[in-house]
Amino acid sequence: VSQSRYVTIYHNRLTMVCVLDPCHKYPMGYAIGSHESPALIREALTNAIRHTIELFGSRYKPMQLQSDNYQKKLMVPFYQAMSTYYTPAALKNAKSKVVEPYFKYLNKNYCQLMFRDNWSGFGITSRQELQPNAEWLNKVRKDIPDEEGCRQQIITMMEAERAKNREKFMQAWINTPAEDKVLFPDAEYLMLMGERSEYCNTITGKGLKITINGQEITYDCFDQRMRNHLNESWVVRYDPQDYRDWE
Secondary structure, eight states: OOOOOOOSSOOOEEEEEEEEEGGGEEEEEEEEEEOOOHHHHHHHHHHHHHHHHHHHHHHESSSSHHHHHOTTHHHHHHHHOOSSEEOOTTTOOOOOSSHHHHHHIIIIIIHHOOOOOGOOOOOTTOOOOGSOOHEEEHGGGGGGGOOEEEHHHHHHHHHHHHHHHHHHHHHHHHOOOOOGOOOOHHHHHHHHHEEEEEEBBBBBBTTEEEETTTTEEEOOOGGGGGGGGGOOOOOOEETTOOOOTTT
16 A cells, blocks of 8 residues: 655746747747646647737747757657748757747846745756755745646746737738748648547538537537538547637
């Protein structure tokens, strides 16, 4: 018999992945998690694509996308599928990096000033002498937010950045040539970024019936060719944050 023991500590940190448009340093997308992972990166990129609807009224994909080399064997095909041109950041070339200086800017202009109680400082993951001081942490533990509070701090910071730069960014979009604006069709978007139904589904007399988040939804189609596939199983892909066509 094993017994689990839980200890409350006060120096856990969240990780944010940011999709940054170099034009006016506009944060197109971001995602918050416990650690960097391919799933968190995809969540940030999906957030960026969803944000294009909020900004422009339609879904657009980036003309060019640049990334670091994290999990490149797994992630590069995904980057290539969602952009017209994919350009990996050159190794050992600091000038090619855009996001890292932006994170330093966020650290100095938001975290260090606004989140003093739980700002851990620079270099905390690399230098032992910069690790959190246990005595100080114990003294201020009541002022340190929990995970949800920390998430809200990050969200507040990123939404403030969006609000500050949105007008200039939108003007730049208006000035962008039409041929450089690449629409992201629904079918392509859902195949690449949509979630899939847990089970395969078959077509009934009423249409294709599935249950998503406890909600039963029926899809039908006027294309009579669908009748030729009554005996086949279907995988449904959907965007859980976009209910425009669910009714």
